Amino acid sequence: MEQGAPKGKLIVFSAPSGTGKSTIAKAVLGQIGELSFSVSATTRSKRPGEEEGVHYFFLDKKEFEELIEKGGFIEFEYFFGNYYGTLLDKTREAIDSGRHLLLDLDVKGALNLKKLFPLDSLLLFIRPPSMAVLQERLLQRDGRNSPGLQERLERAELELGYAEQFDEVVVNDDLEQTVTAVTGIIRKYLTTL
Ligand SMILES: Nc1ncnc2c1ncn2[C@@H]1O[C@H](COP(=O)(O)OP(=O)(O)OP(=O)(O)O)[C@@H](O)[C@H]1O
Ligand SMILES: Nc1nc2c(ncn2[C@@H]2O[C@H](COP(=O)(O)O)[C@@H](O)[C@H]2O)c(=O)[nH]1
Numbered sequence: 001m002e003q004g005a006p007k008g009k010l011i012v013f014s015a016p017s018g019t020g021k022s023t024i025a026k027a028v029l030g031q032i033g034e035l036s037f038s039v040s041a042t043t044r045s046k047r048p049g050e051e052e053g054v055h056y057f058f059l060d061k062k063e064f065e066e067l068i069e070k071g072g073f074i075e076f077e078y079f080f081g082n083y084y085g086t087l088l089d090k091t092r093e094a095i096d097s098g099r100h101l102l103l104d105l106d107v108k109g110a111l112n113l114k115k116l117f118p119l120d121s122l123l124l125f126i127r128p129p130s131m132a133v134l135q136e137r138l139l140q141r142d143g144r145n146s147p148g149l150q151e152r153l154e155r156a157e158l159e160l161g162y163a164e165q166f167d168e169v170v171v172n173d174d175l176e177q178t179v180t181a182v183t184g185i186i187r188k189y190l191t192t193l
Helices: 020-030 061-069 088-096 107-116 131-142 149-160 175-191
Strands: 012-015 035-037 039-042 056-058 073-080 083-089 100-104 121-127 168-171
Touching: 012 020, 012 107, 020 035, 020 100, 020 149, 035 107, 039 061, 056 175, 061 073, 061 083, 073 088, 073 107, 083 107, 088 100, 107 121, 121 175, 131 149
Parallel strands: 012 100, 012 121, 035 100, 039 056, 121 168
Antiparallel strands: 039 083, 073 083
């Protein structure tokens, strides 16, 4: 897709589920006005408080698979029993109009995106302070009986092994310090283009 340099840049957050990507993204978006959130499509159900077109575009499996057939995704993955994907049209529209996007992707999605936009993307890996803290955060957010909790923890171990392939790695221990560090990294990247 990298025909002619796109004007907007892609900032990608990856981390094991529950590390705090969405929490950090919300704070960073509040501080960097020229950055917009890239809304992915998914087949998973809405969590309380989530809104269509704001957190995700919620599709059913048939709709998602039809969109795959039509080449509607830059990348997509299937995990935790659901599809997740980055929409081609929305991404192209943003970067062609010079808007920078913040994407929240799993590690494979992030590394695939880097192959497509090697010069126009920055990959940030966010680490939890420990597996014990990660488990606490997932329990706090989703509850003890949440479907997929064990799967998310198992996948976390695997995802941590990809950290060194990212451009930057930040540990999300104290939230305020993490937001300051991440905001600094992104500002530096956007101003040294
Ligand atoms: N630094 C932090 N200290 C304490 N709690 C935190 C911190 N960062 C995030 N949290 C909490 O951890 C939980 C998980 O955060 P969040 O939903 O942002 O994770 P995520 O990485 O976006 O997860 P997913 O990939 O599943 O969407 C939330 O309840 C959030 O409030
Ligand atoms: N490869 C992609 N991964 C994505 C995309 N959108 C979100 N995600 C990742 O999914 C997990 C789980 O999210 P949740 O909202 O169900 O907790 C999370 O780690 C995201 O990074 C996408 O478009 N492509």
